[in-house]
Amino acid sequence: MSSKVLVIGLDGATFDLVGPWVAAGKLPSLGGLMADGVWGTLKSVVPSISAPAWVSFMTGKNPGKHGVLDFVTRSASGDGRPRLVSSLSFPDKTLWEVLGSHGRTVGVVNVPVTYPPKKVNGFLISCFMTPPSAKVFTYPEELARAIPDYRIDTRFALARHQDGRGYESKRELLREQYDITRKRASVVLRLLDAWPVDFFMVVFKGTDNMQHYFWDRRDILLDYYRTLDDIVGEIVARGGSAADVFIISDHGFGPRGSxxxxxxxxxxxxxxxxxxxxxxxxxxxxxxxxxxxxxxxxxxxxxxxxxxxxxxxxxxxxxxxxxxxxxxxxxxxxxxxxxxxxxxxxxxxxxxxxxxxxxxxxxxxxxxxxxxxxxxxxxxxxxxxxxxxxxxxxxxxxxxxxxxxxxxxxxxxxxxxxxxxxxxxxxxxxELMSGEHYAQPDGMFIAHGPDIRKGVQIQGARLIDIAPTVLHVMGVPVPGDMDGVVLSHIFAEGSEPFARQPVYQDTEEEKARVRERIERVRGLGGAKGLAG
Known part of the structure; x- marks a missing residue:
């Protein structure tokens, strides 16, 4: 059983770009993880956009269970007006909440749909959906004072809804994405040193942002991916050789439809x-x-x-x-x-x-x-x-x-x-954007570490499978209401997760449904009611 798991999200990253660049030796960190680990496409949900995709990842459930299908949702008040989704839009337990309930410590940075920040057994920094005026964007609240240089990229989301007109030029957009990425990386590295946890996760949103506006400029995208590749290498090294590492993206990418x-x-x-x-x-x-x-x-x-x-x-x-x-x-x-x-x-x-x-x-x-x-x-x-x-x-x-x-x-x-x-x-x-992911469900998956097979391309991995797989690696029972399954074929023969069968545990919600059905059946006349 791995004592530590590290998950790095590269929002919208795709092997359509990464594959050729790795083959050409231009992304040595990602290439090294692939060569010594497993890799393959990661099937997103429908629709393949960040809000439902990341919520499906963190809950291990399809949107029919958690209810998030876009960045907005219909108002529960019935007034017909859409409401922005948030961490309060779904009651389902997240991966880090399940880990925390079993005594594992967690650190979570910039995973979409984590605002407002909920209490966790460790720390959490919320995402780009944090309102610019928000006073609290971390748990614990005082963590924000320790990271005064941290930036949340709220501006890009607002600018995108204005068709890119929130920036004076694409050059300004480019500068901001690099600045946010580097500052996020700096904070992540400091946190890994100062606040050791069993499970750590960070999402870099810049891959998605850059691909929206520079899909037709592979030179610009390659430069950015190279910067991220260096950052990934630093984070993996800081996580230690005992950690199992998962690199994931929530969907793929491609040219925008005309x-x-x-x-x-x-x-x-x-x-x-x-x-x-x-x-x-x-x-x-x-x-x-x-x-x-x-x-x-x-x-x-x-x-x-x-x-x-x-x-x-x-x-x-x-x-x-x-x-x-x-x-x-x-x-x-x-x-x-x-x-x-x-x-x-x-x-x-x-x-x-x-x-x-x-x-x-x-x-x-x-x-x-x-x-x-x-x-x-x-x-x-x-x-x-x-x-x-x-x-x-x-x-x-x-x-x-x-x-x-x-x-x-x-x-x-x-x-x-x-x-x-x-x-x-x-x-x-x-629209100004040259790249889009609405019809690009194939995200990216790389796994590497002491429990992972080496140099193997895999098939059939889904975004909803990551949460149960991480829980299994860390020796935590998988809630029975998760739709994802443990990706057992990624584990090295002889490793502890390979030898151990996944354990699925009924949730309180499922137990309550069973109790309700039993009571209903009793009211209908016991076994006769069951037959009806």
Missing amino acids: KEFYTNAWLEGLGLLRTRRSVGSRLRQSAQRLALNVNRKMELGRRLPAAVSGVASLVVNHETKVVWGDTTAYGRDDITSIVAVNINLRGREPYGVVEPGRDYEAVRDTVVEKLRAVADPDSGARVMRDVFRREELYSGRNLGSMPDVIGVPHPEYVVKNKMSFSRSVFLEST
């Missing part, structure tokens, strides 16, 4: 949704078309369309209204990156018109069939890579809050679930 697919415009074209548009919405459509034409002819860096988009949401929200009485299906604007369609179900939706049961299934079957058949009007290519009914992807107590139909596009397309300003299903993308 076309946008508007879910609600598509549903409206099928007659499943009806809207009422005013003059303001039509004016905005004309302005957008003008911007696109100017952008094509003058190559204005896509800033004119972005500027038009600055007022777009106001116009759309106030000038385009859904006629709910004539709507049987709609795209959910609280979910990005995937087609997320809800049936306008009576009893669930505020203005539901579709009856549960046969009518619901008939509408859903229509959406699934039509979505699978959607083709690009220019090329004739299929737009969707995969289409699912929600129960085909998710399970658990939050299944009812998942979209009724989910569509994952091919990488050439970017899904927009917000209400469209026009009835155009396809539009040219106008």
